[in-house]
Amino acid sequence: MSSAIQTAAIDWQTDPLGEIPVSRQFGDVYFSRANGLAETRHVFLEGNDLSPRLASLADQGYFVVGETGFGTGLNVLALWQLWQQVRPNNHSRLHVVSVEKYPLTRADLTRALAIWPELAELSTQLLQQYPPPLAGVHRMIFAEERFSIDLWLGDAADCLPKIHTQHRFDAWFLDGFAPACNPELWQNDILSQIVRLSGIGTTFASFSVAGVVKQGLRAHGITVTRPKGFGRKREMLKAYWAAAPSATPETQPRPAPLMSADATDSASHTPITIIGAGIAGLSCAYALLQRGYVVRLIDAIAPLAGASGNPRALLMPKLTPLSHVSEHLHTLGWLSTIRWWSVWQQQQPVIEATCGLSLSTDKQPIAFERLADYPDTLVQAQSAQQTSQQAGAKLKHTGLFLPDAALLNPAALAQVVLTHPKLAFQRASITALQPSTTGGWQLLSDTPITDAFSTQVIVTAARQANKLCPSLPRLAAIRGQISMCDAPPNAPTLPLSYGGYCTTIQQAGGMQLLFGASFIRQDDLDDLRLEDHQHNQQLLAEVLPSVAMALPPMTTWQGRAAIRAQMSDYLPLVGRVPDMHGVWVLAGLGSKGFAFAPLCAELLVAELLGEVWPVSSTLGHKLRAART
Numbered sequence: 155m156s157s158a159i160q161t162a163a164i165d166w167q168t169d170p171l172g173e174i175p176v177s178r179q180f181g182d183v184y185f186s187r188a189n190g191l192a193e194t195r196h197v198f199l200e201g202n203d204l205s206p207r208l209a210s211l212a213d214q215g216y217f218v219v220g221e222t223g224f225g226t227g228l229n230v231l232a233l234w235q236l237w238q239q240v241r242p243n244n245h246s247r248l249h250v251v252s253v254e255k256y257p258l259t260r261a262d263l264t265r266a267l268a269i270w271p272e273l274a275e276l277s278t279q280l281l282q283q284y285p286p287p288l289a290g291v292h293r294m295i296f297a298e299e300r301f302s303i304d305l306w307l308g309d310a311a312d313c314l315p316k317i318h319t320q321h322r323f324d325a326w327f328l329d330g331f332a333p334a335c336n337p338e339l340w341q342n343d344i345l346s347q348i349v350r351l352s353g354i355g356t357t358f359a360s361f362s363v364a365g366v367v368k369q370g371l372r373a374h375g376i377t378v379t380r381p382k383g384f385g386r387k388r389e390m391l392k393a394y395w396a397a398a399p400s401a402t403p404e405t406q407p408r409p410a411p412l413m414s415a416d417a418t419d420s421a422s423h424t425p426i427t428i429i430g431a432g433i434a435g436l437s438c439a440y441a442l443l444q445r446g447y448v449v450r451l452i453d454a455i456a457p458l459a460g461a462s463g464n465p466r467a468l469l470m471p472k473l474t475p476l477s478h479v480s481e482h483l484h485t486l487g488w489l490s491t492i493r494w495w496s497v498w499q500q501q502q503p504v505i506e507a508t509c510g511l512s513l514s515t516d517k518q519p520i521a522f523e524r525l526a527d528y529p530d531t532l533v534q535a536q537s538a539q540q541t542s543q544q545a546g547a548k549l550k551h552t553g554l555f556l557p558d559a560a561l562l563n564p565a566a567l568a569q570v571v572l573t574h575p576k577l578a579f580q581r582a583s584i585t586a587l588q589p590s591t592t593g594g595w596q597l598l599s600d601t602p603i604t605d606a607f608s609t610q611v612i613v614t615a616a617r618q619a620n621k622l623c624p625s626l627p628r629l630a631a632i633r634g635q636i637s638m639c640d641a642p643p644n645a646p647t648l649p650l651s652y653g654g655y656c657t658t659i660q661q662a663g664g665m666q667l668l669f670g671a672s673f674i675r676q677d678d679l680d681d682l683r684l685e686d687h688q689h690n691q692q693l694l695a696e697v698l699p700s701v702a703m704a705l706p707p708m709t710t711w712q713g714r715a716a717i718r719a720q721m722s723d724y725l726p727l728v729g730r731v732p733d734m735h736g737v738w739v740l741a742g743l744g745s746k747g748f749a750f751a752p753l754c755a756e757l758l759v760a761e762l763l764g765e766v767w768p769v770s771s772t773l774g775h776k777l778r779a780a781r782t
Contacts, residue, residue, distance in 0.1 A: 188702035201359025209247035246445025290480030312346035322353035328360035430615030432462035437755035487750025510559025636670035654693035
């Protein structure tokens with residue numbers, strides 16, 4: 155995953171069905187000219203016996219389908235449609251993991267899917283979350299549908315080894331262009347990775363009965379049959395893992411999930427307890443709620459009382475060179491947060507689409523040449539004249555224009571999460587976690603608490619995590635103060651990042667300029683300070699002197715100071731707490747936590763429930779709480 159992702163080169167051929175996409179890279183059609191949707195249903199859905207298997211999923215059941223070759227997404231949409239038709243009325247969920255080396259552009263994907271009007275509603279939802287062509291894994295979550303997709307962009311030989319899961323894949327769509335056109339996709343090391351992710355009971359289906367496919371599966375002890383193919387095709391491939399082959403590192407049974415479906419807190423009607431109601435706690439709560447679990451959220455003061463309580467958070471990444479993007483938490487987290495939470499368009503949206511500018515300053519210059527390969531849809535280098543035009547204010551700095559930069563409204567997020575019927579909020583100061591003689595944990599508190607026992611506890615209380623979980627690495631305190639005042643008439647019209655940041659926001663008193671923030675290490679006091687206001691004004695004056703001069707008197711300003719928790723490697727702690735079975739942690743988010751807290755919460759919950767990770771195994775292990 156070290157190079158830029160090349161999008162698919164498409165030719166369009168007229169057909170009675172409509173315009174058919176043909177791959178220039180492989181010289182093959184994306185789906186059957188006879189009826190691609192019918193072929194998908196016959197080969198992949200019926201070939202894996204999915205209708206009865208999905209319909210019989212138990213409460214909290216989790217079914218995973220793997221796919222080689224996402225293409226136009228037709229297989230996934232057909233599966234999604236079947237799921238709508240047969241899914242049981244419980245909290246079971248369907249997840250797809252698909253790999254694609256040459257993704258279609260959004261425009262080509264829109265055009266290709268237009269041929270299937272019966273899938274239009276699903277196509278629209280897919281296109282809303284379809285990721286940009288960046289290497290790595292991109293999770294799309296359709297919470298109301300109990301359906302999600304991991305789209306891995308890159309060569310299958312690079313992607314498949316980085317997929318981590320404790321839940322075996324239940325079925326495989328062995329798709330992609332024919333072996334004669336794309337032999338690399340059918341090589342033995344790729345089939346070995348498919349087997350690594352599978353287990354007894356996994357099924358496999360493919361339109362191809364080429365010898366390389368049959369022999370590759372049989373070599374791993376998988377039973378292969380050749381039933382009638384679709385239309386004029388005499389045969390297709392249908393395979394089933396009936397018994398374990400000889401033990402190898404790839405085929406050894408994986409350990410059971412740390413929290414099995416039969417022993418979940420939801421099953422016993424005991425809520426999973428989350429300590430800390432900032433962005434980390436709210437993100438973990440939502441990840442559990444959308445899976446159907448009951449959540450108890452505890453905070454010593456109130457939701458968003460700590461570092462997460464600013465009026466807005468700027469979602470704009472400090473981009474890494476493209477060769478590192480598949481492992482870059484900030485970029486992947488930023489894209490995930492916008493993709494997942496932009497769907498909440500209530501009276502006050504959680505994500506406010508604004509665009510944004512990242513300025514190249516003397517203190518924080520941008521290495522434009524290292525970012526030149528990013529797609530223009532994601533980032534555009536701009537001259538000082540262009541940045542001035544974009545911002546509606548005179549700027550002397552070059553910069554990057556990010557069309558997907560946005561503002562996050564923490565209060566709107568809290569409203570979505572806290573009003574969920576399966577969540578209960580309690581105010582209590584938890585001072586310690588004490589092992590229970592019956593398993594689980596007693597919550598010790600200096601204030602009364604309803605039901606002080608929990609079998610599963612997630613600690614998201616920033617630096618308090620060190621007190622509750624002594625085995626965790628030490629988190630450092632970082633003080634940060636923002637400033638806010640009436641916006642002057644010449645304030646910029648979109649958010650700016652420049653070492654500091656500024657943006658205008660609508661408040662009850664009118665348009666306000668929000669700017670900051672100070673960054674003071676080893677300071678754990680949250681008092682409001684004049685010198686921090688002065689620092690924030692100086693940062694602003696370095697890029698927008700005329701705006702800084704037009705600010706109202708400092709005595710009229712408002713502000714907010716909070717203490718962030720941060721690790722020395724600037725990465726958060728995510729996952730199981732060492733030596734405390736049933737205790738999990740998401741802490742150390744620092745000053746960028748709004749961008750990646752939702753992705754980290756998804757990773758934590760995936761580990762807790764034994765699901766497929768939403769990040770690579772490499773990145774997931776970098777974030778583990780057991781690191782030093």
